[in-house]
Amino acid sequence: xxxxxxxxxxxxxxxxxxxxxxxxxxxxxxxxxxxxxxxxxxxxxxxxxxxxxxxxxxxxxxxxxxxxxxxxxxxxxxxxxxxxxxxxxxxxxxxxxxxxxxxxxxxxxxxxxxxxxxxxxxxxxxxxxxxxxxxxxxxxxxxxxxxxxxxxxxxxxxxxxxxxxxxxxxxxxxxxxxxxxxxxxxxxxxxxxxxxxxxxxxxxxxxxxxxxxxxxxxxxxxxxxxxxxxxxxxxxxxxxxxxxxxxxxxxxxxxxxxxxxxxxxxxxxxxxxxxxxxxxxxxxxxxxxxxxxxxxxxxxxx
Numbered sequence: 592x593x594x595x596x597x598x599x600x601x602x603x604x605x606x607x608x609x610x611x612x613x614x615x616x617x618x619x620x621x622x623x624x625x626x627x628x629x630x631x632x633x634x635x636x637x638x639x640x641x642x643x644x645x646x647x648x649x650x651x652x653x654x655x656x657x658x659x660x661x662x663x664x665x666x667x668x669x670x671x672x673x674x675x676x677x678x679x680x681x682x683x684x685x686x687x688x689x690x691x692x693x694x695x696x697x698x699x700x701x702x703x704x705x706x707x708x709x710x711x712x713x714x715x716x717x718x719x720x721x722x723x724x725x726x727x728x729x730x731x732x733x734x735x736x737x738x739x740x741x742x743x744x745x746x747x748x749x750x751x752x753x754x755x756x757x758x759x760x761x762x763x764x765x766x767x768x769x770x771x772x773x774x775x776x777x778x779x780x781x782x783x784x785x786x787x788x789x790x791x792x793x794x795x796x797x798x799x800x801x802x803x804x805x806x807x808x809x810x811x812x813x814x815x816x817x818x819x820x821x822x823x824x825x826x827x828x829x830x831x832x833x834x835x836x837x838x839x840x841x842x843x844x845x846x847x848x849x850x851x852x853x854x855x856x857x858x859x860x861x862x863x864x865x866x867x868x869x870x871x872x873x874x875x876x877x878x879x880x881x882x883x884x885x886x887x888x889x890x891x892x893x
Contacts (some may be wrong), residue, residue, distance in 0.1 A: 654719025
């Protein structure tokens with residue numbers, strides 16, 4: 592039987608031709624300002640050697656670091672202009688106030704980057720980017736995950752971050768980014784995914800493939816992994832999954848399978864309390880009760 596490390600290498604190997612994980616990261620501070628209870632840093636990060644990655648780093652304004660950190664992942668929603676601004680402004684599918692305010696008020700710092708094609712990385716359409724990358728042996732989702740892992744490299748290198756207390760959080764695209772990144776990198780100690788745990792075969796049967804944008808699809812993935820098997824690589828680290836029973840992107844039958852699989856895996860690892868799935872009678876959105884669960888989970892485990 593393959594070890595978790597071997598399975599991580601297998602999963603990473605499905606993500607196409609990726610840049611060197613050991614290349615030096617360069618960061619440039621573009622600006623810094625206080626916004627109420629937090630300080631915002633605007634950054635340009637050289638993560639991949641292909642194009643610079645704009646990022647926001649927020650920290651509490653009135654407390655001294657270092658702080659536990661959240662790698663925050665923005666959603667898709669067809670809103671290519673929003674990107675990392677979701678951390679500061681929120682979005683319709685999320686509760687208010689935005690996560691920048693909520694996290695820093697709890698004594699946490701957070702980093703959010705623009706994913707490929709979003710916000711300051713607009714210019715080429717997602718489908719255009721996907722097609723060119725495919726020709727060049729790359730996978731758009733692989734490059735998105737790569738940038739996220741390199742953002743983690745940058746985050747834990749900061750002297751104002753407690754490197755062994757890092758969580759990842761997101762909704763939709765951000766949710767998928769969270770569980771992929773946590774599966775691939777054990778430095779992520781706590782995972783919170785909101786509304787995007789999708790068991791792939793159930794999505795096919797429900798004819799829901801077009802609900803997810805083209806970034807979501809990795810060549811050959813189903814020959815190697817189910818969604819539950821990817822998420823098993825997070826065991827035994829704390830993982831909270833939140834879902835809506837009326838969310839067309841996450842068929843309920845698939846949620847049932849993932850929950851059963853992970854309950855068994857966490858129990859076998861001696862950490863049954865470190866996995867929890869909560870399901871609500873809602874669609875693709877964060878409810879007030881979900882937000883309360885997110886914050887309680889971070890308070891408990893981070």
